[in-house]
Amino acid sequence: MSFSSFLLGGKSTSNQKVIDTELDALFQTQSRHQHDSPPPKRVKLRENKKEKIDKRKLEAQEKLKAISAVESTSVESRGAEPIDNSEEESGPSTLVHESLLSGGAKSNQRASARKVKFAPPDESEEQRNSRTIFVGNLSSEVAKKRPLQKQLHKHILSLVLTAKIESTRFRSVAFQNPTSKLPDDDGKEQAGSRQHVRDRASSWRTTNPTADEPKNDEKKFLTPSQKKKVAFINHELHPSADSVNAYVVFAYPTPAKERPSNLPPLPPVMDPHEAARLAVQACNGTVFMDRTIRVDSLGRPADSVGKQSALLGTFAGDPKSSIFVGNLDFASKEEDLRVFFESLITAERGPPSQASDAPKHWVSRVRIVRDKDTQLGKGFAYVQFTDRVCVDETLAMEESKLKFAKRKLRVQRCKMLPKGSATDKAAASKTATTSHSTGTAPSIDVPKGDPSLGEKIATLSKEERKQIKAADADRLARRMAKKKARMALAKQGVPVRVKEKDGGRTRKTGAVKKAAIAPRKQSRVRSEKSISKRNMKK
16 A cells, blocks of 8 residues: 555555655655755754864964963073973874873963972072971871861961961871881891802802893882882871971062062062071960970071070070989870979969960970880980979979879989080080090199298198198199099099008008918827827817
8 A cells, every 4th residue: 555545545546556656756755855965054053063163173272382382481581491292182092191291281280380489599408497497296187187287387377477488398207007127138148148159149240241130020119218208198197196296498588580570569578587586486385286386496506606696595495494204104295294294383383473574384395205216205205494493393392293194203403405505514524425435534624733832841840831731722722633533533433543651550450460460380280090089088
């Protein structure tokens, strides 16, 4: 049945067959025409889309060329080699990740977004240290989280206005896995190997020079510094370690030459050396994240004479106002030790005065000496007070009061001078230690006596001679210097010979007298028989 008969219904006739063939032919031609040529509106839309895509590609290429030209000119002005950004878009078979591309829009944008650090080219290490501060007793969370590091910067800059921080690096970090170099067993075996084995190995290396060349697939081990870097990036810190130290470097102000002229000038920036000095004064003893941080300077200036300058009190403080605390638990914390001694002094002297110039706390610094790798305490610490009266009060306390974490503390006055000071006392102690190590006596100036004194008092009586000798100041000073020299030698274990008086008598004890008596000479040697008879008579 044809299409027309199906639509009209009924039986098909001859005339209807002709009409049906014509309708079928017309319907087929229209359907082919629709498949072959799309309507004109769609064709125009497609052409417009293609033109727009081509225009966007051209604009993107022009922008990339302009960016590469500007960067090449800026790099050439700095004296570096221009970056080649002439790479075209690669096909799907040569796709490369953007982090591996040597040049590109995204990598260039990241490089330009990084902060440019300015430092004078002739800056020495001492000058860099003078603009660096040490921050101790920080929480280990600061080393893990970037927002906490920004809070630390804000805390420091809030106390030192118009300053700028260049960088922060963390030290004294306890990692979960050991990163230090372990003893090598192979080295012990090589040290104990025989000589002919080493000779054979050296002769084989000379005959086969290419055998020891490193291979591409050879296994390489990480160094301790690389292990620390990887562990720090992965935040693999030890769970029991709760404190780290940090070094904060202050930045120089950016010079006006490097800043474009169309941008407004930057706010004034404080000199980094002055900022570091003020930060030590303002930030030391402040509270950050419920911890009292310890801030110190890295550089200690000294004058031409070699003595410590007036800034010694700022950097290390008075050593006589510090105490040594021993018998501490390895897991002790600085904050707990600070609270312990603060409560002891407050109970004895009361709270500190509320004056503006007076210190707010009796304890100024606490430092627990820790192990380099594990960051566990070594069992002793140093506590510094605001004045020497606190030291006397602590030493005068009963032993029952000096209990910390169920342990009796061993408290002594700190006699050691701060490291780096060059005072006269330190020099004297250094000479004393060197003389003790070498076994020689310390040099003591012995004044010379008057050689003509004996001739002057020769004609006088004994009592008059004694009176003149006792009144002679030079003679007394000379005898005192000799006595000190003998005592110093005796402390070092050096035997001292004392001259004996010619007319002096030595008194002998009973034991000495018995030993001095010569034994009796036996005139007769008795036999056993005679001895037995004698014993029987008795």
